[in-house]
Amino acid sequence: MIYREAGQFKTSYEKDSQIFPIAQDRYAVVALLLIAFVAVPLMATPYVFSAILIPFLIFALATLGLNILTGYAGQMSLGTAAFMAVGAFASYNFMLRIEGMPVLVAFVLGGVCAAIVGIVFGLPSLRIRGFYLAASTLATQFFVVWCLTKVPWFTNNSSSGVITAQQIEILGFKFDTPQEKYLLVLAIVAIMALMAKNMVRSTVGRSWMAVRDMDVAAEVIGFRIMRTKLTAFAVSSFYCGVAGALYAYCYLGTVEPEAYNLDVSFRILFMVIIGGVGSILGSFLGAAFIVLLPVVLSVIVHYTGLPNSVTSNLELMVFGALIIFFLIVEPHGLARLWQIGKEKLRLWPFPH
Amino acid sequence: MSERKIGDVILKVDNISLRFGGVKALTDISFDVREHEIRSIIGPNGAGKSSMLNVINGVYHPQEGTVTFHGEVRRDMDTHQAAEHGIARTFQNIALFSGMSVLDNIMTGRNLKIKSSFVEQALWFGRARREEMENRRVVEEIIDFLQLQHVRKTPVARLPYGIKKRVELARALAAEPKMLLLDEPMAGMNVEEKQDMCRFVLDTNDQFGTTIVLIEHDMGVVMDISDRVVVLDYGKKIGDGAPDEVRNNPDVIKAYLGAH
Ligand SMILES: Nc1ncnc2c1ncn2[C@@H]1O[C@H](COP(=O)(O)OP(=O)(O)OP(=O)(O)O)[C@@H](O)[C@H]1O
Numbered sequence: 017m018i019y020r021e022a023g024q025f026k027t028s029y030e031k032d033s034q035i036f037p038i039a040q041d042r043y044a045v046v047a048l049l050l051i052a053f054v055a056v057p058l059m060a061t062p063y064v065f066s067a068i069l070i071p072f073l074i075f076a077l078a079t080l081g082l083n084i085l086t087g088y089a090g091q092m093s094l095g096t097a098a099f100m101a102v103g104a105f106a107s108y109n110f111m112l113r114i115e116g117m118p119v120l121v122a123f124v125l126g127g128v129c130a131a132i133v134g135i136v137f138g139l140p141s142l143r144i145r146g147f148y149l150a151a152s153t154l155a156t157q158f159f160v161v162w163c164l165t166k167v168p169w170f171t172n173n174s175s176s177g178v179i180t181a182q183q184i185e186i187l188g189f190k191f192d193t194p195q196e197k198y199l200l201v202l203a204i205v206a207i208m209a210l211m212a213k214n215m216v217r218s219t220v221g222r223s224w225m226a227v228r229d230m231d232v233a234a235e236v237i238g239f240r241i242m243r244t245k246l247t248a249f250a251v252s253s254f255y256c257g258v259a260g261a262l263y264a265y266c267y268l269g270t271v272e273p274e275a276y277n278l279d280v281s282f283r284i285l286f287m288v289i290i291g292g293v294g295s296i297l298g299s300f301l302g303a304a305f306i307v308l309l310p311v312v313l314s315v316i317v318h319y320t321g322l323p324n325s326v327t328s329n330l331e332l333m334v335f336g337a338l339i340i341f342f343l344i345v346e347p348h349g350l351a352r353l354w355q356i357g358k359e360k361l362r363l364w365p366f367p368h
Numbered sequence: 369m370s371e372r373k374i375g376d377v378i379l380k381v382d383n384i385s386l387r388f389g390g391v392k393a394l395t396d397i398s399f400d401v402r403e404h405e406i407r408s409i410i411g412p413n414g415a416g417k418s419s420m421l422n423v424i425n426g427v428y429h430p431q432e433g434t435v436t437f438h439g440e441v442r443r444d445m446d447t448h449q450a451a452e453h454g455i456a457r458t459f460q461n462i463a464l465f466s467g468m469s470v471l472d473n474i475m476t477g478r479n480l481k482i483k484s485s486f487v488e489q490a491l492w493f494g495r496a497r498r499e500e501m502e503n504r505r506v507v508e509e510i511i512d513f514l515q516l517q518h519v520r521k522t523p524v525a526r527l528p529y530g531i532k533k534r535v536e537l538a539r540a541l542a543a544e545p546k547m548l549l550l551d552e553p554m555a556g557m558n559v560e561e562k563q564d565m566c567r568f569v570l571d572t573n574d575q576f577g578t579t580i581v582l583i584e585h586d587m588g589v590v591m592d593i594s595d596r597v598v599v600l601d602y603g604k605k606i607g608d609g610a611p612d613e614v615r616n617n618p619d620v621i622k623a624y625l626g627a628h
């Protein structure tokens with residue numbers, strides 16, 4: 017009875033189409049943001065920031081990007097890491113080559129470059145779909161990483177291909193410690209998540225879902241299929257590009273092509289599947305799950321006295337099992353389980 | 369009949385022929401549709417009725433013939449142009465967006481009214497927000513009109529068949545079309561649902577003056593609500609006229625008896 021919308025009558029469409037129409041949800045989100053912006057920075061250790069929270073947020077952003085393309089627009093992609101790499105290298109080069117380039121502008125421009133690459137590599141989606149599209153995005157993945165490795169201009173002629181990322185400085189404030197970097201990443205991710213939510217509740221989001229669900233009908237009611245698909249590729253790649261830049265600047269501290277290999281693309285795809293296809297909340301749940309899983313497993317392994325080598329194998333096994341579980345039993349992932357839980361709670365304690 | 373005024377010809381198809389490989393779906397079909405009328409297309413299974421609608425709104429491109437809409441003559445329509453010119457439709461096999469709610473499905477029908485860019489929508493700012501609210505208001509009127517209030521937020525995949533058909537009509541109406549193409553809107557419904565749907569079609573025609581081209585197998589319904597009827601058989605036109613005329617046309621009687 018605590019979690020109920022009874023008595024909360026919507027007096028305008030404006031109110032009814034709020035992001036969180038139920039008041040309890042709104043309070044929860046405000047509380048969560050307060051915790052994330054105030055409580056966590058006061059309490060977390062540097063290890064927690066740099067090994068858990070920062071990668072979680074960055075992967076959540078990339079997962080959100082892929083979810084826009086795959087979950088909302090229905091276009092399969094295995095090239096997520098490639099778009100991240102474009103974002104990272106573009107940001108690096110903008111900062112390197114343009115005097116006084118503000119960091120945030122460089123991140124945005126990195127995202128824009130990723131969006132352009134996304135549009136180019138999204139062109140095949142106009143003709144092919146499903147498995148064949150996946151194969152073509154796989155080609156994107158290899159091509160982009162190959163390009164970044166082979167063309168010395170991108171890495172500023174560095175011999176190893178590994179470059180130290182420039183320092184982040186915004187309006188004279190330097191983001192050096194894990195805590196500061198966490199706050200920067202958190203702010204960017206929160207804003208971009210809000211923008212994603214706005215898109216999926218507007219016409220652009222509905223155009224993606226329409227094309228995903230029934231493209232002939234979408235065309236007949238006036239959506240332009242080509243523009244819709246390419247917008248999805250552009251927006252998705254923009255998100256991935258910014259995530260890639262954050263990955264380099266706030267997590268790794270280096271910019272290197274190898275950090276964006278196929279493994280990363282798959283990892284993000286798994287986050288989408290486990291978190292929930294076509295869900296913004298799911299993108300966060302999936303990322304949290306996969307970032308936390310190895311940490312939790314290693315703790316378990318540590319306390320049960322099993323050899324450390326077990327951890328990574330165990331991780332693979334749990335991964336595999338979960339993905340099969342979600343694909344077969346609950347294709348809408350953790351987000352759906354969460355929703356079911358909420359629906360139950362809405363009726364509790366009177367289930368009928 | 370009601371006193372609504374039937375206007376001039378707004379759609380004319382002339383000598384349309386459409387082939388799929390060796391299959392002649394339509395052969396030399398000509399007819400016209402007048403503003404505000406309810407024009408039915410009937411015929412046995414496989415007669416080419418759905419193909420005809422698909423030609424009218426540009427899903428299929430005929431090999432021969434022309435389509436004249438609002439005085440503009442063309443070889444074939446383009447689906448997007450058709451939508452922009454105010455032609456909306458429903459499909460024989462429900463073509464809703466199954467992953468979306470009823471409300472969102474109907475909202476998609478308003479997409480051509482949207483002027484704001486996706487960047488404005490991402491920022492939920494100014495024009496984007498105003499448009500969303502304005503469209504929501506129109507959609508709510510349609511929801512009331514078609515009595516869909518109780519399923520507003522339900523994912524369409526969970527709805528029973530009859531309601532799905534109604535949601536598809538709502539989505540088409542959301543575009544505020546000049547002409548509505550309905551492909552068997554009452555197929556597979558029970559008597560009560562059919563009556564409801566009939567009423568909605570008539571009310572749409574009456575209240576909004578929407579011109580309606582209707583495919584329907586139920587002869588009772590067709591004869592009741594149509595102003596004029598086209599009869600197709602094996603891709604050819606075998607009858608055209610007022611319901612009574614068509615009913616007594618020997619070719620039509622033969623085609624229907626032959627098919628049963
Ligand atoms: N996309 C297509 N590809 C190939 N053949 C097609 C296609 N669409 C229709 N046809 C063929 O054209 C002919 C007419 O089909 P159509 O669907 O227009 O008939 P219909 O009158 O709507 O029939 P029904 O009452 O069963 O809906 C049929 O022989 C059908 O097989």
Ligand SMILES: [Mg+2]
Binds near residue numbers: 418
């Ligand atoms: Mg048909």
